[in-house]
Amino acid sequence: MHVPDGFLDAPVSVAAGAVAVAGIGVALRGARRELDDRTAPLAGLTAAFVFAAQMINFPVASGTSGHLLGGALAAILVGPYTGILCVSVVLLMQALLFADGGLTALGVNISVMALVTVLVGYGTFRLLLRVLPKTRASVAGSSFAAAVISVPASAVAFTLLYAVGGTADVPIAKVATAMVGVHVLIGVGEALITAVTVSSVLAVRPDLVHGAHDLIKPLELRTAEPQAGGPAEPSRA
Amino acid sequence: MTTKRFFIGFLVVSLVLAGIVSFYASADPDGLEKVAEDKGISAKEKDHSLKDSPLGDYGVKGIDDSRLSGGLSGVIGVGAVLLVGGGLFWAVRRRGTSAPAAEREKTAAAGRG
Known part of the structure; x- marks a missing residue:
């Protein structure tokens, strides 16, 4: 869904640029709480994975393809603030190195x-996750739902920007219908990739999934008790 | 699985996707490109100002074999994103508070082992 140069007029491009800068500023501050040595x-690595997965366009309808956006995936794996930064770094590198996504449209x-x-x-x-039981299946299902809705939401956001600052005189209602329609399909692909990736990490290292930290604690207690034979006291010097 | 092994595995998956699987990706226009063409939005599209850059459009200039050119550009991209992203995240991370994280990992590792 990389917007090229020329689709949107200067005022909307500049305004979106300001929103992007503000968003990244908030994300940089928030990411501090999410990031440590590990x-x-x-x-x-999550940003690199999002970049790689974005290269894999999958067919969604006749003559149309889609690819992962990765925002939901990154946020669930490493936290929302860091997730914003992950996708932003990918978009920046794509625009600067691969001529994918216009430079004036970077903010958009x-x-x-x-x-x-x-x-x-x-x-x-x-x-x-607030209403579902705290299980891995809930995390996987919630990941699917989060991803499936994030893609048409993104399409709606583009359409709204286009309604305000689009450079071509087009029927905006038809654009909206077409954008949402095709991006619901792409959203299903996004959801499959997101749910499979989150489930895979959950299977081998559940402690590394930011969005699953609620269900890590009981697991740790259960495994620590029989081993230590008493209160699990870290004996590291 | 140790953290190091997990990280290496994660990186290998990304490199395989970008370096090898990407060759088999659909070449059809994506959702936005298709709608833009159909509805007349594309008429106003401007060329990318860096379209002739060495990695423009996910290929390495000068390499004619499309499988090699695309795959190599993907591997370079994974490396570049990892370097820039990883560098940024390493710079903004909390410092001096790695003890709780290390403890968590130790407990988790003990549970698995």
Whole structure:
């Protein structure tokens, strides 16, 4: 969904750029709480994974493809603030190195593909986990739902920007219908990739999934008790 | 699984996706490109100002074999994102508070082992 140069007029591009800068500023401050010696490398690897997965366009309808956006995935794996930064770094590198996504549209792309996907995706994920039982299946299911909704949300955000500052005179209602329609399909692909990836990490290292930290604690207690034969006291000097 | 082994595995998956699997990706326009073409938005599209850059459009200039060119550009991209992203995250991380994280990991490792 990388917006090229020329789709949006200067005022909307500049405004979206300001939103992107503000969003990244908030994310930089918030990411400090999410990142430590162990999660910082994980976040770098997550950004690299999002970049790699974005290269894999999958067919969604005749003559149309889609690819992962990755906002929901990154937010669930490494936290929402860091997730915004992960996708933003990917978009920046794509625009600068690969000529993918216009330079003047970078603010639009960060707003639509990093901020909106993380806000909507991670918000959905947290809401669902609040009402669902604290199990791995719930985390996987919530990841699916978060991802599936994040993509049409992103399409709606683009359409709204286009309604305000689009450069071509087009029927905006038809654009909205077409954008949401195709991005619901792409959202299903996004959801499959997100749920499989989150489930895979949960299977081998559940402690590394930021969005699953609620269900880590009981697991730790259960495994620590029989081993230590008493209160689990870290004996590290 | 140790953290180090997990990190290496995660990186290998990304490198395989970007370096090898990407060759088999659909070449059809993505959702936005398709809608933009159909509805007349694309008429106003401007060329990317860096379209002739050495890695423009996910290929390495000068390499004719498309599988090699695309795969190599993907591997370079994974490296570049990891370097820039990892560097940024390492710079903004909490310092001097790694003890709780290390403890958590130790407990988790003991539970598995």
